[in-house]
Amino acid sequence: MIAFALVGWALSLWTFVMFWPGAGYDAHTYWQAARDVVAGSSPYSGTYGGLQGFRYAPPLAALLAPGAFVSFDAFKLVMLALNVGALRYAVGSWRWAGIMLVNPLVLHELYLGNVNFPIAAALYAAFRSSTSPLAFAGLAKLSPFFVLPQLLRSGRRLKPFLVTLGAAIALTLPVLSLWPAWASALLTSPTPPGTLLFDPGPRLLLAVCLVAVAWYRRADWMAALAATIAVPILWPSTLVILLAPARMLVEEVVASRALGRRVNVERAQETGRTGSAWPWRPRPRAG
Secondary structure (H helix, E strand, O other): OHHHHHHHHHHHHHHHHHOHHHOOHHHHHHHHHHHHHHHOOOOOOOOOOOOOOOOOOHHHHHHHHHHHHOOHHHHHHHHHHHHHHHHHHHHOOHHHHHHHOOOHHHHHHHHHOOOHHHHHHHHHHHHHOOOHHHHHHHHHHOHHHHHHHHHHHOOOOOHHHHHHHHHHHHOOHHHOOHHHHHHHHHHHOOOOOOOOOOOHHHHHHHHHHHHHHHHHHOOHHHHHHHHHHOOOOOOHHHHHHHHHHHHHHHHHHHHHHHHHHHHHHHHHHHHHHHOOOOOOOOOOOOO
């Protein structure tokens, strides 16, 4: 396991050292959006899928604005650090992060500098620590909001999520014109080439069904899976969001097995005390 992790990190280091100038294709989209916002122009005017194809909600465009004051190389480094940290959090350890990087799809996503690792981390955090990052994930892909019913079902505190979402929306008060521009871009942008050929209609229906089943079975991982399936545009690299439901499923299986072993041990101990498989000693029958 450690050897695989070392291979993954070494491969990643070699990739970025040797091909740094070509790294950050998606990061360039965010950097250009930041420059557009600072310049007072719309970040939604470019062709979706291109270097200027920003399509995330206006609060994220406003949050990216400080990136306009640094070079693209510096911006790429920030995005790389964000993605590495998010990958590590989503999978639970540096060892598992390295193992994941052996997968070309995961390494490619890291090389692009997109936000799918942070979205996976936000989905996991929503059920394990804080719901606050979920606000940013939802503003990016919309589909992460699919986990909100399950969060309510699980008794998670939504106040951090609501406060963060409200604060992010408030950032757009100076640039309210970005909202209609964003809506127009979403409604008029054609599906770019290179996406996975899964029609969004059936995917949305499947996601809704998964949310319902997750609610009934109290399966948090299934709600996170629904949020991944319902992403409006599925690129191959988008599939790394599956790291969140995959880890949650493994944790639930491990916890269930641990509970089963503990129950078996308690039953065995009770049997030793009573001499019976039942928690009481059966009375002898009358004469």
